[in-house]
Amino acid sequence: MSKSKKKVDKKNFHPNILCFCCNWCSYAGADLAGVSRFQYPSTIRILRVMCSGRVDPAFILEAFKDGIDGVIVTGCHIGDCHYLKGNEFARDRFERFKEVLKIFNLDKRFKLEWVSASEGKRFAEVITEFTNKIKNLGPLQAL
Amino acid sequence: MAKVGAVLVIGGGIAGIQASIDLADSGYKVYLAESTTSIGGVMSQLDKTFPTNDCAICILAPKLVQTGRHENIEILINSSIEKIEGAPGHFKVDLTQRTLRLDQEKCTGCGLCAQQCPIEAIDLFNEKLSNIAAISVKFPQAVPLVFSINKDKCIGCGICKGICKAKAIDYDLQDKLITLDVGAVVLAIGFDEYDPTPLTELGYGKHLNVITSIEFERILSASGPHSGLILRPSDGTIPKKIAFLHCVGSRDRKHRKDYCSSVCCMYTTKEAVIAKEHMNIIEPTIFTMDIRAYGKDFDKYIDRAKDEYGVRYIRRRISSIKEIPDSKDLIVCYETKNGKIIKEIFNLVVLSVGMEPNQKANELAQKLDIQLNEYGFCKTCTFSPVETSRSGIYVCGSFATPKDIPETVIEASAAAGCVNILLSEARNKLVTKKELPEELDVSDQPPRIGVFICHCGINIGGVVDVPNVVEYVKTLPNVVYAEHNLYTCSADTQTNIKEKIKKNNLNRVIVASCTPRTHEPLFQATIREVGLNKYLFEMVNIRDQCSWVHMHEPEKATAKSKDLLRMSVAKASQLIPLQEQEISVINKGLVIGGGVSGMTAALNLASQGYEIFLVEKEDSLGGIAKNIYRTLENDDVQEYLKILIKNIESNQLIHVFKNAQINGISGYIGNFSTNISYGNNGKIIDLEHGIIIVATGAKEYQPKEYHFGKDQRIITQTQFEKDLFTSDKIKGLKSIVMIQCVGSRNDDFPYCSRVCCSEAIKNALKAKEINPNIEIIILYRDIRTYGFKEKYYNFARDKKVIFIRYEEVEPPELKIKNKELKIIVTNPDLGKLEINPDLIVLSTGLVAPIKENEELAKMLKVPLNEDKFFLEAHVKLRPIDFATDGIYLCGCAHSPKDIRESIAQSNGAAAQAVKILSSEKLVTSGLVAVVIEENCIGCGSCVEVCQFNAIELIEKERAFEDFTMPIMKSYVNPALCKGCGTCGAQCPNSTIVIKHFGFEQIHAMISALLIQS
Ligand code: FES
Secondary structure, eight states: OOOOOSSGGGGGGGOOOEEETTTTTTTHHHHHHHHHHOOOOEEEEEESSSOOOOOOOHHHHHHHHOOEEEEEEEEEOOOOTTTTSHHHHHHHHHHHHHHHHHHHOOOOGGGEEEEOOOOOHHHHHHHHHHHHHHHHHOOOOOO | OOOOEEEEEEEEEEHHHHHHHHHHHOEEEEEESSSSSSSOOOGGGEEEETTTEEEEHHHHHHHHHHHHOOEEEETTEEEEEEEEEEEEEEEEEEEEEEOBBBHHHHHHHOOOHHHHHOOOOOOTTTTTSSSSESOOOOTTTSSSSSEEEEETTOOOOHHHHHHHHTBBOOOOOOOOEEEEESSSSEOOOOOEEOOTTTTTGOOOOOBBTTEEEHHHHHHSSSTTTTTTTOOOTTTTTOOOOOEEEEEESBBBTOOOOOOOSSSSHHHHHHHHHHHHHHHHTTTEEEEEEEOOOOSSHHHHHHHHHHHTTOOOOEOOOOOOOOOTTTTEEEEEEEETTTSSSEEEEEEEEEEOOOOOEEEHHHHHHHHHHHHHHTTBBBBBBBTTTTEEEEEEEEEEEGGSOOOOOHHHHHHHHHHHHHHHHHHGGGTTTOOOOOOOOOOOOOOOOOOOEEEEETTTTTTTTTTTTTHHHOOOOOOSSSSEEEEEOTTTSSSHHHHHHHHHHHTTTEEEEEESSOOHHHHHHHHHHHHHHHOOOOTTTTEEEEEEIITSSTTTTTTHHHHEEEHHEEEEEEEEEEOOOOOOOEEEOOEEEEEOOBHHHHHHHHHHHTTTTTEEEEEEESSSSBBBGOOOBBOOOOOOOHHHHHHHHHHHHOOEEEEESOOOEEEEEEEEEEEEEEEETTTTTTEEEEEEEEEEEOOOOOEEOOOOOOTTTOTTTTEEEEHHHHHHOOOOOGOOOOOOEEEETTSSSSSSSSSSSHHHHHHHHHHHHHHOOOOTTOOOEEEEEEOOOOOGGHHHHHHHHHTTTTEEEETTTSSEEEETTEEEEEEEETTTTEEEEOOSSSEEEEEEEEOOOHHHHHHHHHHHTTOOOHHHHHHSSBBBBBSBBOSTEEEEEEETSSOOOOHHHHHHHHHHHHHHHHHHOOOSEEEEOOOOOOGGGGOOOOOOHHHOOOOTEEEEEEEEEEEEESSSEEEEEEOOTTTTTOOOOHHHHHTTTTOOEETTOOHHHHHHEEEEEEEOO
C-alpha cells in the first residue's frame, strides 16, 4: 500500500486516484474519451454518482484515510446540471471543504472539475494533468 | 371503423424525438421514421445552445437514449415514405427502409469494423471537414448505435465482414418495404441549411476561409474536426479576426428568400461568444441589419456578448468579399456612419446561413397530399399552428416555420397534444405491457453475486485479459458465479443470464462491459424477468474506462478492470431491493388563467374526457386577446375568440370560475388541492386535481413616457388598433409617428416584448388601407419581424411606411409647443430629424403581472425569471414544464408571444398534462432520498437545496417524560424526488439515505479500491 514511508521514486510511482463522475455529463465525457480512444493514465478509478451534488466531503476524507493518493470530483458545467443546481451546491461545499483539507495539507490532492458530455478529449487531459500533479506530490503519507 | 392507436412521426430531429416521447408516454404506439442512420438531427451537430450556452449533446443524449429505449417507440432508420392512404384515425402508410448492408438486430455498435476498414469516406456529420471509414456510425452517441456501409465508397473487400464477431455484415441485404397502420401522422422533417454557393460575390466554395455557420459550429465542437481548436481551413492557423455575415439566404428578396430565418442572430452571437471563450485572442465582428433577439432572455445574451466578450456589431449588410491571394485573408468593405468606405481584413469569414425548406419537402408534400406555403415550408394557419392542410396529419418544428429549439420542442408537444384530441379513444390499445413474475424476496438472503464479463468482440477482450479477470473475480467475497461472454448485450446472452441466475440462485448481478448510460436498463430488465428487483444490479464499464483508454497498456487495463470489479462487488454486496411506490392520480385538471392559452389547454383536455377547473381573475374570459382585432396575417381574432369562449362555456366538463382568486395550493403531482374564492360574493371552494397548468398571461405596459395620458393625441398601439377597427377616427389624419420599444429593452424592462414590431406594422398597413395618403413613420431600434412576418415588413415598406432607426442611448424626444406635437429623432446615419405628426402611437411592451405572479409562484413553489415571468424547467428542452412535476406552463406567462405561439404552447402543455391524467397510477423511482427521522434535527438545509420541492419540514409531536413538544422533521416525497442525492451530502447530520448511492455503498467501493489485486 502507498502508506509506506519509504522514499519512493516518483517516476515509477503509480498513484491510486479516485474520480467521482456525475451520471449525466462527466461520466458521459469519460465515455466519449473511450469511444474516441483518447488515452490517459490508468491511474483513476471512476465512481459514478447521479450528480456531483451527491458527493459528501466525508467520502473524500474516507478516501484519504484509506490511503488513496488523490481525489477528483467531476460534474456538469455550471448551468448544465441535470438536477439544475447540484453542481453549484457541490462547488460551494467544496470551497469550504478545501479549507479543511488545507489543515491536513491535502488540498493539493483534491480537485473539482467540470467536464461536459462532448469533452472526451478534455476528460483525458484533466485526468492526465491531475495524475501528473499527484505523481509529483508523491505517495500520500499516512494521516 | 375504430381508430388506430398508433402514430407515425416522420423525422428524427429534436422535433420528432419530442413528439414521439410525448405520444408514447401517453399511450400510443409510435413509429419514428428517420431518413439518416441515427436520430438526433441538427441539434446533435451543435456545440452549444443559446442563450444558456448549454452543451447540446449533454442535454440531447439522454433524450436520444430515452427514445431508443422506449417500449412504445419503434425507430425506423434509413427510411423514406412512399405513399399514404386512408383518413384521420386510420391511415395506411408504405415506407421503404434502405439497406444498411448489415443486420441492425445483430450489430452491437462495437466499431471494430470501422477501425479496420481501409477506405475513407467524407464525414457528413462533421460537415465534410474530416473523414471517416466507409463503414461508420453517424456520431458516437448515435441512436440506434448501428453501423452502416457507405455503398458508394465500399469496395467490398470483405475485411469488415471477416472481423465482425456478431456476424452482422451482409452486403447482399436488400431494401425493405414496410406497411404501417396508424391513426395520425406527425411531420417533423426539419430544414436544410442554405447553400451559399450561388451567392458568388461571397466566394463560398472559392475562398477557403469563407465557411458557413454550421461548419463553424463543428469546428467549435470538442468532438469536431480539430477537437474544439479553432483553426481556419487554408493553413490551420488560428483566425484572430473573424467576421460573421448575417442574413445569408435570408431576408433576401433578390434571391427569393424574403423571410427571416429567426435563429441566425442568436446562433451567430453564440458562436462569437464561444469562439472567444475557446481562444481569447479571437476578435469577432458581426455584420448585421437588425439584431433579432426577440426570445426569452435573448437581449440579455446580446448585451453580455457586447459588454463581457467584446463582440463587435456593425449594422451593415456585406455584399461582397475579396480574397488576398497570398495570405488567403479576406477583405470586407463597408461604409461607416459618416459615409467613409472602410476596407477591413479578416482571417476568417463565417456566413450565417439561413434555414431553407427541407429538399425533400416537395416530394413528401405530394405523396402526403398536403400544401406548402409560398416559401416551400408546410402551410399552417394561425389558429391551428400544428395542423397541415390534410386532417389527421400534423406538423411541428422548422418544417412549419424557421424556429429555434425551444419553440420546436413546444410545437412537437403541441402536435402530440392535437393527436391526443383525435386519437384519445384509441389510447393504450396498441401499447405493450410486459407481464412480469412476482418479485422474489431476497432481502434476508446473504448476497450471492453473479458476474458476467463481456469481450465486446475484441473491443475489450483484445486488450483486457478477460478470462484472467473472470478467475480473479471468482475469488472475491460473495461471488458465487462468474463467466465471460462474446457480447453480453446480445439477445442469447440475456437468456443465458436468466438461466444462470436461476441455476445458481443468484441474488445480485454484475455486468462488466460498456456504459450503464445506455445499457443498464437492458440488464435491469433481464434480471427483473426472473424475479430479481432491478436495483440488485451493478454495471462496470471496462470498455470505455479500460480497454479503449489504455489500449497500449494491456496489463494495466487488466489490473484496472479487476479493481473496478472489486469495487463493484463491494457495492453489490451492499445492494438492497428498492421499492417503487404507486401513487394514485386525480384525473382532473386545474387551469389558471382564462385567456386564449388557458382556454385552449382546457378545451384540449376536456375533449379527451377530463374534467377541468378553469379559473379567471377577471369577470370575463378572453384575456389580452380581447384587445386584438386582427393578426398581422389578417386573421379575425375577435371571431376566433367568440367561438372559443362559446366552446368553453358549453362544455360540460369545463367548470369556469370567474372573478376568482387562488388562496392556497397544496399537494403534489396527481394529488393537488386548491382553495379558491370566486364570483361576486367570493364564494370559497376546494378543488381536487392531478395537474396544474399556469396560463396567467401578461399585460400591456402603461407608459410613463411621452406625456402619455396627458394628451389625447398620444395613445398606445392597443388604443390605436381599437380606433382603426371600430371607428373612422383616423380618416382625417395626415401623419402618424409610431415609437417602438416603449417599456421594452430598457433598464426597467430589459427584454424584448416580441409582438410590438408586428403590431405596429399590422396597424400601419391597416391605416394605409383606410387612408392611402397618410404618412406613417415608425421609429425603431430593430425591426423584429422574424419568420414569415418579414413579408409584412416588406409590404409596409412597399406601401411607403417610413422606418427610421434610433439607438437606445438617444431615444426620440417629444416636444409640445403651441399644441403642436414635435418629435425629434436621431438616426445614426442621417443625424437629427424633426417630425410634426398629428398622432403619436406608442408601441408598449408586454409586462408580467408582477404581484400576481409572485404570489402564485410562492404558492406553487416554482421560480420566476428576473423579469417576473415564470421560469420553466429547462430553457432549451423543457419549455413547457416546471422542475416541479405535474405543473405546466403556457402562453405569455412564460414570456411574451403571439396568439399562434400561445396556442401551440397551450396544446403542448395539455400534451404534458395528459400523460398524468391518463394514467391510473404513477410509479415513483426507487432511487430516492429517505430521511432517518430520529436523527433529523429539522434544520431545513435539505429543503433549501432541493430544486424539485420534494422536501418539506413537517411538524411532529415529541413526547418527553411529562410533556410533549412539537418539533420539525424533514420528509422527502418520493413522488417528487429525483434521486440526485444533493440533500444527502448537504445534511449536517448525515441522516438522509440516498438509495442505491448510500453512504455505506459508496464507502464500500472506496475501501475496496486499495485492497491490491
Ligand atoms: S448532474 Fe452532473 S453535476 Fe449534477
